Amino acid sequence: MQFRLGRMFWRIFLMGWLAMVAAFLCAGFYMHVSGLQPPDAPRWIFLIPLLAGATVSVPVAFGIAWHISKPVRHLSQALRDAARARFDVRVLPALGSRRDEFAFLAQEFDEMAERLQQAAMQQRQLFHDVSHELRSPLARIQAAIGLMQQDPQSASAMAERIARETERLDQFIEELLTLHKLEAGAMNPARERVDVMELLAGIVEDAAFEARGRGCVVTLDAPDSFVAEVAGEPLYRAFENVVRNAVKYTAPNTTVEVRARVLESLAAADDGTGWLEISVSDRGPGVPAEFCEAIFEPFHRFEPHQRDAAMGAVPGTGLGLAIARRALALHAGDIRAMPREGGGLVVIARLPGLAATGKSPLQ
Numbered sequence: 001m002q003f004r005l006g007r008m009f010w011r012i013f014l015m016g017w018l019a020m021v022a023a024f025l026c027a028g029f030y031m032h033v034s035g036l037q038p039p040d041a042p043r044w045i046f047l048i049p050l051l052a053g054a055t056v057s058v059p060v061a062f063g064i065a066w067h068i069s070k071p072v073r074h075l076s077q078a079l080r081d082a083a084r085a086r087f088d089v090r091v092l093p094a095l096g097s098r099r100d101e102f103a104f105l106a107q108e109f110d111e112m113a114e115r116l117q118q119a120a121m122q123q124r125q126l127f128h129d130v131s132h133e134l135r136s137p138l139a140r141i142q143a144a145i146g147l148m149q150q151d152p153q154s155a156s157a158m159a160e161r162i163a164r165e166t167e168r169l170d171q172f173i174e175e176l177l178t179l180h181k182l183e184a185g186a187m188n189p190a191r192e193r194v195d196v197m198e199l200l201a202g203i204v205e206d207a208a209f210e211a212r213g214r215g216c217v218v219t220l221d222a223p224d225s226f227v228a229e230v231a232g233e234p235l236y237r238a239f240e241n242v243v244r245n246a247v248k249y250t251a252p253n254t255t256v257e258v259r260a261r262v263l264e265s266l267a268a269a270d271d272g273t274g275w276l277e278i279s280v281s282d283r284g285p286g287v288p289a290e291f292c293e294a295i296f297e298p299f300h301r302f303e304p305h306q307r308d309a310a311m312g313a314v315p316g317t318g319l320g321l322a323i324a325r326r327a328l329a330l331h332a333g334d335i336r337a338m339p340r341e342g343g344g345l346v347v348i349a350r351l352p353g354l355a356a357t358g359k360s361p362l363q
Contacts, residue, residue: 182327203239207247215253256280256282259279263275277348281344283342321347
């Protein structure tokens with residue numbers, strides 16, 4: 001890094017130098033008026049402290065000005081680097097053992113730069129994942145069109161395949177836009193009082209109908225009612241993604257269990273309806289505990305080898321659980337996952353009621 005001495009440095013230097021010169025001048029003047037100088041000393045002897053002070057104070061003032069302005073120079077250079085999208089720059093190591101306000105400011109800058117660096121990496125990864133997700137169905141559509149041209153008799157089957165791939169593309173784009181709106185804070189729909197149990201019952205009913213084709217059952221164990229002030233569409237999407245995800249990955253001829261309960265202890269603390277806890281348990285291949293947090297990141301899908309061997313490849317975009325987490329965060333709720341005893345996965349979501357305004361118990 002190359003630095004130039006700016007106005008701040010020269011102002012500090014000049015003020016420090018003038019202050020020390022003034023101190024020496026006052027000392028010499030005091031010696032003159034108080035008669036402390038030798039009896040035969042010339043009258044200008046009191047100027048000697050002034051000249052000595054002017055000489056000695058130059059390196060002292062320079063050192064003080066350099067010490068104070070050094071972190072400012074480093075921060076200025078780091079800000080210029082950050083403006084050029086170089087987020088790997090760090091300031092605190094360059095300040096050495098300083099523990100003053102500048103060091104705290106440098107630490108805040110380093111944390112900001114680290115977050116920006118992570119955001120930039122996630123953005124690049126997002127572009128890569130989106131292009132990959134778009135490329136696969138488009139390649140299958142192109143292949144189907146090629147087969148139709150080579151064998152007109154297969155037009156009906158290929159048209160059906162193209163329709164399926166087009167539907168997947170439409171679903172992917174819709175989920176991607178939903179995720180973007182949730183992350184950007186652009187989705188802020190009007191809230192209304194909703195009985196979450198009615199909403200959940202409708203989701204379970206639809207999921208149970210889809211699960212019949214694989215011999216699976218979806219059960220619901222929930223209280224009669226739980227009223228919350230929510231944005232209906234994002235919350236519906238969150239619970240639907242979790243339940244359908246469980247139905248998609250559970251083994252054939254197994255049961256997906258959906259349970260809901262009001263956390264009474266938290267309800268008493270909040271002096272209201274408290275928190276609603278919803279757990280969705282499946283009997284799929286599950287996810288190791290160390291990967292349970294990662295599955296809520298966009299495009300992250302844990303695909304163990306045994307899943308493909310036991311139940312075949314499971315289609316998906318890798319956005320469902322990410323949307324669920326951000327939709328619940330919109331309502332001051334949270335969601336997490338854990339391995340299920342005996343095999344499978346348990347996803348637990350918590351949602352505040354009308355009067356619950358505290359921090360989620362999952363956090």
